Amino acid sequence: MLDKFKKIIYKLFSSNKTYMEREIEEEPEIINKIIRKYVKINYNIDIEIPDNIKKITFIASGSSYNSACIVSYFLNSKNNNISNALYASEIAIDENFNTEADTMYIFISQSGETSDTNIALNKISKETDKTFALTNTKNSTLYNNAKFKMLTNAGSEKAIASTKAMTAQTFCLFLIALKFLELNNINITADVDNLMSLSSNIQDVISKKDNINALSKIISNSDNIVILSNNIFTTIAKEGALKIQETSYISSLSYPFGEFMHGHMAILNKKTSVIAVINEKNYTFAHKVLLSLKSKYKFDVILISNIDLDEDFKNNSIKVCAKDDISYSFALLTLYQILSLCIAKQLNNDIDKPQGLTKIVQ
Numbered sequence: 380m381l382d383k384f385k386k387i388i389y390k391l392f393s394s395n396k397t398y399m400e401r402e403i404e405e406e407p408e409i410i411n412k413i414i415r416k417y418v419k420i421n422y423n424i425d426i427e428i429p430d431n432i433k434k435i436t437f438i439a440s441g442s443s444y445n446s447a448c449i450v451s452y453f454l455n456s457k458n459n460n461i462s463n464a465l466y467a468s469e470i471a472i473d474e475n476f477n478t479e480a481d482t483m484y485i486f487i488s489q490s491g492e493t494s495d496t497n498i499a500l501n502k503i504s505k506e507t508d509k510t511f512a513l514t515n516t517k518n519s520t521l522y523n524n525a526k527f528k529m530l531t532n533a534g535s536e537k538a539i540a541s542t543k544a545m546t547a548q549t550f551c552l553f554l555i556a557l558k559f560l561e562l563n564n565i566n567i568t569a570d571v572d573n574l575m576s577l578s579s580n581i582q583d584v585i586s587k588k589d590n591i592n593a594l595s596k597i598i599s600n601s602d603n604i605v606i607l608s609n610n611i612f613t614t615i616a617k618e619g620a621l622k623i624q625e626t627s628y629i630s631s632l633s634y635p636f637g638e639f640m641h642g643h644m645a646i647l648n649k650k651t652s653v654i655a656v657i658n659e660k661n662y663t664f665a666h667k668v669l670l671s672l673k674s675k676y677k678f679d680v681i682l683i684s685n686i687d688l689d690e691d692f693k694n695n696s697i698k699v700c701a702k703d704d705i706s707y708s709f710a711l712l713t714l715y716q717i718l719s720l721c722i723a724k725q726l727n728n729d730i731d732k733p734q735g736l737t738k739i740v741q
Contacts, residue, residue: 397730399538399626403716404585406546407578409533413547414575416532417554422571424558427527429509432483435559437464437552438499439487442545445618447487449708450552452611457565462556470499478506483527485511485555489536489544491519500524513551515544529555538731540625542716545618549712550577553705573705583700584713588721590697591714594681595721597695599627601652601679605643606633607665608656615708616656619715625733626723636661636668647676654718657684658707683714 437447447464454462491514512525533547557567606616616633624631682696701707
């Protein structure tokens with residue numbers, strides 16, 4: 380009865396919100412729902428994967444490919460060269476693609492109907508049965524044709540720019556990755572602990588929407604947006620750039636801090652905003668790069684951090700609640716989603732139906 384009352388109140392107060400906004404707000408509960416379904420007593424991850432696998436290859440497109448890159452980076456940080464992420468379209472046209480007996484091939488598609496991902500699955504299924512489908516749609520083509528499968532349980536997503544489905548599938552990929560690591564005798568206790576607290580980290584970011592909106596006002600008049608970060612956060616920045624571009628139509632790019640200095644910084648000759656992602660590991664280097672850029676170019680800087688910043692960094696900054704890389708990763712995913720929503724609002728764009736984009740399955 381109480382849950383029913385909460386839903387009624389939510390609908391009353393969210394009637395003027397876009398689908399994208401409401402779907403972002405659903406993310407903490409979706410994470411908890413996935414945990415209840417797949418994580419059992421003593422942190423046992425209840426997911427069936429093939430036996431005797433030593434590697435994982437992720438195959439996907441768009442935001443699903445970005446999810447794959449994030450989790451592939453995480454896996455390789457545990458043990459080098461045990462994972463990679465490939466574009467489905469590249470496999471679809473590769474006449475010489477070879478499968479490996481000790482590799483699980485994970486195909487990711489929110490709709491389960493992404494054509495190039497299904498073509499890749501059909502091709503690889505002829506060579507191996509170690510195929511795994513991750514999708515938000517039961518009885519989709521992908522779901523039905525893979526040997527192993529998992530549903531993300533994100534529910535219907537109306538907005539074209541994926542938010543809750545993207546977050547849910549990334550979370551599920553982390554669960555699959557941890558199951559794989561556990562079967563290969565790698566301790567996962569701390570990482571599972573970090574996953575269990577993610578809903579509160581995401582909720583913390585959602586609560587900062589007003590702060591994020593204030594920063595979006597600075598960015599919305601730019602010709603270009605550049606996200607600078609390092610390590611796993613560079614893979615997440617790809618998704619952030621895609622999300623901003625989808626909703627605002629502003630050219631958005633992502634680079635590691637150091638790589639940006641090798642010619643890419645020429646973009647700062649045009650009206651550009653820089654989003655800089657800071658943590659303890661890159662703080663000193665990021666500070667040095669930003670000061671160097673400021674000595675040559677004029678641009679706006681938005682700072683995102685999970686640590687306290689000194690005076691040089693305090694203007695136009697937002698701090699998120701995240702102590703470890705996994706928590707920070709999901710906090711950034713949600714923050715980029717809200718930022719892209721707010722920039723699009725500033726520009727009076729159709730947030731739920733960006734021009735020229737369509738969604739295969741809602």
